[in-house]
Structure formats: C-alpha cells, structure tokens
Amino acid sequence: MTATTLPMLETYPQPINLDRARLAATIDTLVACAEACTACADACLSEDTVSELTKCIRTDLDCADICAATARVLSRRTGYDATVSRALLVACATACRSSGDECARHADMHEHCRLCAAACAEGEAACRDLLTAMG
Amino acid sequence: MTATTLPMLETYPQPINLDRARLAATIDTLVACAEACTACADACLSEDTVSELTKCIRTDLDCADICAATARVLSRRTGYDATVSRALLVACATACRSSGDECARHADMHEHCRLCAAACAEGEAACRDLLTAMG
Amino acid sequence: MTATTLPMLETYPQPINLDRARLAATIDTLVACAEACTACADACLSEDTVSELTKCIRTDLDCADICAATARVLSRRTGYDATVSRALLVACATACRSSGDECARHADMHEHCRLCAAACAEGEAACRDLLTAMG
Amino acid sequence: MTATTLPMLETYPQPINLDRARLAATIDTLVACAEACTACADACLSEDTVSELTKCIRTDLDCADICAATARVLSRRTGYDATVSRALLVACATACRSSGDECARHADMHEHCRLCAAACAEGEAACRDLLTAMG
Numbered sequence: 001m002t003a004t005t006l007p008m009l010e011t012y013p014q015p016i017n018l019d020r021a022r023l024a025a026t027i028d029t030l031v032a033c034a035e036a037c038t039a040c041a042d043a044c045l046s047e048d049t050v051s052e053l054t055k056c057i058r059t060d061l062d063c064a065d066i067c068a069a070t071a072r073v074l075s076r077r078t079g080y081d082a083t084v085s086r087a088l089l090v091a092c093a094t095a096c097r098s099s100g101d102e103c104a105r106h107a108d109m110h111e112h113c114r115l116c117a118a119a120c121a122e123g124e125a126a127c128r129d130l131l132t133a134m135g
Numbered sequence: 136m137t138a139t140t141l142p143m144l145e146t147y148p149q150p151i152n153l154d155r156a157r158l159a160a161t162i163d164t165l166v167a168c169a170e171a172c173t174a175c176a177d178a179c180l181s182e183d184t185v186s187e188l189t190k191c192i193r194t195d196l197d198c199a200d201i202c203a204a205t206a207r208v209l210s211r212r213t214g215y216d217a218t219v220s221r222a223l224l225v226a227c228a229t230a231c232r233s234s235g236d237e238c239a240r241h242a243d244m245h246e247h248c249r250l251c252a253a254a255c256a257e258g259e260a261a262c263r264d265l266l267t268a269m270g
Numbered sequence: 271m272t273a274t275t276l277p278m279l280e281t282y283p284q285p286i287n288l289d290r291a292r293l294a295a296t297i298d299t300l301v302a303c304a305e306a307c308t309a310c311a312d313a314c315l316s317e318d319t320v321s322e323l324t325k326c327i328r329t330d331l332d333c334a335d336i337c338a339a340t341a342r343v344l345s346r347r348t349g350y351d352a353t354v355s356r357a358l359l360v361a362c363a364t365a366c367r368s369s370g371d372e373c374a375r376h377a378d379m380h381e382h383c384r385l386c387a388a389a390c391a392e393g394e395a396a397c398r399d400l401l402t403a404m405g
Numbered sequence: 406m407t408a409t410t411l412p413m414l415e416t417y418p419q420p421i422n423l424d425r426a427r428l429a430a431t432i433d434t435l436v437a438c439a440e441a442c443t444a445c446a447d448a449c450l451s452e453d454t455v456s457e458l459t460k461c462i463r464t465d466l467d468c469a470d471i472c473a474a475t476a477r478v479l480s481r482r483t484g485y486d487a488t489v490s491r492a493l494l495v496a497c498a499t500a501c502r503s504s505g506d507e508c509a510r511h512a513d514m515h516e517h518c519r520l521c522a523a524a525c526a527e528g529e530a531a532c533r534d535l536l537t538a539m540g
Contacts, residue, residue: 014181062486186455
C-alpha cells in the first residue's frame with residue numbers, strides 16, 4: 001500500500017496555512033524515520049556486539065517515539081496552534097540529529113545503522129525545512 | 136521519502152521465519168492505515184457535521200493506536216513470540232474492521248472517510264493474510 | 271501527582287456499561303505496567319549482561335506498546351465497540367504474560383526484572399478480570 | 406495498582422545525574438496528564454456541544470501524545486543525551502500550556518475540562534521544574 005497522507009490532507013475540509021504537499025512529505029518522512037528507528041533498535045539488539053550498541057538502541061527508541069508523536073501532531077489541523085508544532089519540530093530535529101549521529105558511528109559495521117542514519121538525516125532536514133516554511 | 140521498511144528488514148542479522156517482503160508490506164500497510172485514521176479523525180473533527188461523526192472519530196483513534204502498536208511489534212524480530220503477534224494481529228484486524236465499517240457509512244458524504252475506509256480494508260486484509268502466512 | 275483516571279471517568283457524560291471504578295483500576299494497572307516495561311527495557315540495556323537480556327528487552331518493548339494502546343482504547347467510551355476492546359484485552363493479556371514470563375526468568379538477578387514481572391502479572395490479571403466482567 | 410516508577414528508577418544499574426525521586430514524580434505527572442487528556446478528548450466527544458469543543462479535543466490529543474512520548478524518553482537513562490530531553494521538555498510544557506488553556510476555557514461547563522486543565526497545569530510545571538533542575 002502507498003501512504004495516503006497527501007490525499008487525506010487534500011480532503012481536510014478547512015484551510016491549511018501550509019502547502020499541503022510539503023506538509024504531507026514531512027509527515028511521510030517522519031513516519032518512515034520512526035519505522036527505521038524501531039527496526040534499527042531491534043536489529044542492534046540482535047547483533048553479537050549488542051553491548052557496544054546500547055546507546056544506539058536508546059537514541060533509536062527515543063527518535064521513534066518523538067517522530068511518531070510529531071507526525072500525529074502535524075497530521076492534525078483542527079484548532080491549529082503553531083507554538084506547539086514549532087517546539088515539537090525543534091525537539092524532533094534534535095532527536096533525529098542525536099539518533100542519526102549515533103547510527104552514523106556504526107554505519108560502517110552495520111547496514112541497518114547506515115540506512116537509519118540516512119532516514120534520521122532526512123527526518124531532521126524535514127523538520128528544519130517545515131520550521132522555515134512556517135516562518 | 137520512501138519508507139525503508141523492507142531494506143531495514145533485509146539487514147536484520149538473524150533469520151526471520153516469514154517472507155521479509157510480505158512482512159514489510161504488512162508493516163507499511165498498517166503504518167499507512169494508522170496515518171489515514173489519524174488524519175480522518177481530525178478531518179471529521181473539522182466538519183460542520185462533527186456531532187454525527189463522533190463514533191467515526193473514536194474508531195479512527197482506536198484504529199490508529201492499534202495499527203501503530205502492531206506495526207512496531209511486527210518490526211521487532213528479536214526473541215520472537217508468535218503468540219503475541221497472533222493475538223495482536225487479531226485485535227488489529229478487528230479494529231480495522233470496526234473503523235472501516237464506520238468510515239464506510241460516511242464515505243458518500245466525506246472523501247476522507249472513503250479513503251480511510253479503503254485504508255482500513257487494506258489493513259484488515261494485511262492482518263488476516265499475515266495470520267494465514269504465520270500458520 | 272495522583273492519576274485522575276477514576277475522577278475523569280466519573281465525569282464522562284454518557285452511561286458506561288461497566289463499573290467505572292473497576293475500569294479505572296484496569297486502566298491504571300495497564301499504564302503502570304507500560305511504564306514498568308519501558309523502564310525495565312532501559313535498565314536491561316544498561317546491565318553488563320545485556321547480551322543475555324535481549325529477549326527481555328524486546329518483550330518489554332512490545333508489552334509497553336500494547337499496554338499503552340489498550341489503556342487508551344479503554345479510556346474511550348464514545349461509540350463503544352466491545353469486539354475491539356475484547357480482542358485487544360486478549361492481546362494485552364498475552365503480551366503481559368510473555369513479558370512477565372521473560373522478566374521472571376531474570377528476577378533473581380535483576381530487581382528491575384522482579385518488579386516488572388510483578389507489574390506484568392497485575393496487567394495480565396487486570397485484562398482477564400475485565401474480560402470476565404464484560405461477559 | 407500503584408505506579409512503580411520510582412522503585413523502577415531505583416533499580417537502574419548506572420548513575421543518574423538527577424534526583425531519582427524528582428525524575429519519577431515528573432514521569433508520573435506526565436503519564437497522568439496523558440491519561441487525563443485522552444479521557445477529556447473522549448468526554449468532549451460525547452458532549453452534546455461537541456461542535457464547540459473541537460479545538461479542545463485536538464489540543465487534548467496532541468498533549469496526550471507528547472506527554473506519553475516525553476514520559477518514555479525521561480524513563481530511559483542509557484546513553485543519556487540532555488539536548489533531546491531539554492528540547493522535548495520545552496515542547497511538552499508548550500503542549501500542556503496549550504491544552505490546559507483550552508480546557509480552562511470550558512472548565513465552568515465541563516468538569517472533565519476542569520480536571521484536565523489542572524492535570525495540564527501540573528504537567529507544564531513538572532516540565533519546567535525538571536528543566537530548571539537539569540540546569
């Protein structure tokens with residue numbers, strides 16, 4: 001199945017003060033980052049060298065939780081409060097950076113860390129781009 | 136961004152007793168269903184006829200929570216316990232059915248309900264197919 | 271702060287076809303179990319013997335996600351659909367059993383596993399009791 | 406069941422650079438706030454005047470998601486990264502303020518909004534106090 005994030009946003013019955021395609025792309029990127037982090041934490045847990053990957057697991061779990069919450073908040077447009085979205089996007093960018101940096105340290109050893117670091121980098125960029133677009 | 140669910144599963148360092156492509160497709164379908172339900176609940180909340188859509192909002196919220204939890208559990212392969220996955224897939228199929236049925240009742244009036252009903256139908260089918268594949 | 275689960279349920283403006291005190295106690299038990307599992311997974315991750323605790327971490331993470339989703343679903347009474355609650359309570363009891371059994375295996379070595387096993391046992395019992403009460 | 410947040414934190418096997426009792430109290434307050442917001446959103450949904458409560462439902466849902474994610478992140482101490490916790494606490498305080506302000510507007514009419522506004526005020530204060538304690 002293809003995500004229907006943009007088609008769903010296009011049916012939202014009130015105005016949205018952001019470009020809907022950009023907003024949908026941000027949500028999809030964060031949902032994908034959350035999924036990558038959940039999978040990376042579990043893959044790390046199954047490595048023989050798990051004892052060297054405990055910080056990576058932890059930052060993955062945090063990033064998954066924060067990206068998932070941020071995607072949900074961004075998906076809601078009713079009674080929009082920019083201050084909440086902005087603060088959460090800052091936190092989400094911070095979590096993506098932390099998790100991405102940690103995964104990048106293991107990217108040569110573990111392909112799941114390499115892929116997850118890339119997903120986190122996209123997540124961080126998406127948050128910062130939306131913050132810029134929100135003005 | 137494209138979801139990296141399958142590439143991530145392909146880097147999991149231990150055997151997986153399911154076809155990885157099928158498993159990734161199930162996860163992606165449930166993640167997409169969760170996102171559709173979150174957006175549909177919010178679109179319903181912004182309709183002038185919100186008072187007629189309260190049950191739809193509630194079933195959407197439940198389905199979003201259960202699909203998100205199921206996608207996470209399926210994404211974890213370490214120390215796999217089939218009994219948990221099976222019971223959760225049954226619950227997830229039930230939630231998708233409940234939310235999909237409710238959205239279908241409003242599909243003629245609201246395009247977001249039509250799209251969400253389709254996402255829920257795919258979610259339910261994905262759960263049932265994986266249950267069958269798990270044997 | 272004390273949880274306000276029961277006071278909140280007492281202000282729900284429509285009938286609830288379950289004893290509100292019992293329902294609130296179930297929700298509080300599942301919320302506490304979710305929190306215990308989140309903390310136990312992290313404590314396991316910081317043990318020198320983490321490589322022997324990977325299944326425990328995984329079942330903890332699953333149990334946390336499923337208990338949290340179940341507590342949310344039970345907290346919603348609008349447009350109540352018993353089939354979803356029942357299937358989810360079965361899945362939650364299964365997850366609590368799986369996580370509790372795994373934690374119990376490490377209870378002599380790790381106090382966090384002993385406490386978490388007790389929280390999971392209470393979670394499982396709460397799910398089964400509510401299923402019985404629902405008839 | 407009583408939450409075992411503090412007993413669980415006391416079994417964490419490494420140092421924690423914060424007072425454990427304060428940290429546990431913060432987590433419990435955020436978990437209680439999340440639960441209150443989930444219940445308040447649903448109670449609003451069952452009010453005859455739901456069409457006047459749509460913004461309240463939305464801010465409740467956001468606050469529930471953000472408080473739940475924050476409680477999880479704070480519960481993890483492995484590989485601690487203060488920058489993520491700080492940014493998330495700021496976002497959580499912002500969400501509690503937004504939801505609390507909206508609930509307070511309906512506190513005279515709806516007891517669930519009065520209780521939820523109080524829970525949000527405690528959540529916001531807990532976030533700000535922990536930020537201060539973190540230095």
